[in-house]
Amino acid sequence: MSHSLADMRREYTRDGLTEEQAPAEPLTLFRQWFSDALATERLPVEPNAMTLATVDAQGRPHCRVLLLKGLDERGFTFFTNYESAKSEQLKARPYAAMTFFWPALERQVRIEGRIERVSAAESDAYYQIRPLGSRIGAWASPQSRQISGREELFERLVQAEQRFKDQAPPCPEHWGGFRLLPERIEFWQGRPSRLHDRLNYCLQDDGQWLRERLAP
Secondary structure, eight states: HHHHHHHOOOOOOOOOOOOGGGGSHHHHHHHHHHHHHHHHHHHHHHHTEEEEOOOOOOOOOOEEEOOOOOETTTEEEEEEEESSSHHHHHHHHHHEEEEEEEGTEEEEEEEEEEEEOOHHHHHHHHTTTTTTHHHHHHHHOOOTTTTTTTTHHHHHHHHHHHHHTTTTOOOOTTEEEEEEEEEEEEEEEEOGOOEEEEEEEEEEETTTEEEEEEOO
């Protein structure tokens, strides 16, 4: 196994990333790369899938794959149960990191910054456009809590369906969004011989972005 893993490698030859190609601020480049991913990546890859890393109160890191559900000049938005493990970690230490990887494009984007809750109105607006099953599921699942088995989850689902059989389920108070306010964004483009292109943007105190090239 260890020998076969050591031999696994891929040569990256698709593209490059130069300073001339990169705008002065990173969100413009992210939107361009995300648009490229939408046009290029194919199932089972989800272009808006990203790894979210958090740290708990004891300083231990945790990560998982989520879906990006919002992007504007303020930052990157995702939704979850406010009583989940990740939410407890974000309450204890309101900083996080995201990583997007688009293999067909040989690209990766790393984002780091402070976390804030989105408004209740924003959470409700997104909740209302979710499929009915997902809206019911937000009521049925005590996310991250120990349960006795799938039977318990199914029973909770049936109870939630009965509760809202004659009305549209409202957005639960324990469910909503977080926004990552970016302070650092790094764009990685695979290149031959592992001499990858890495352009890093750091937010300065005056609100401007400092762009710098990092060694691969």
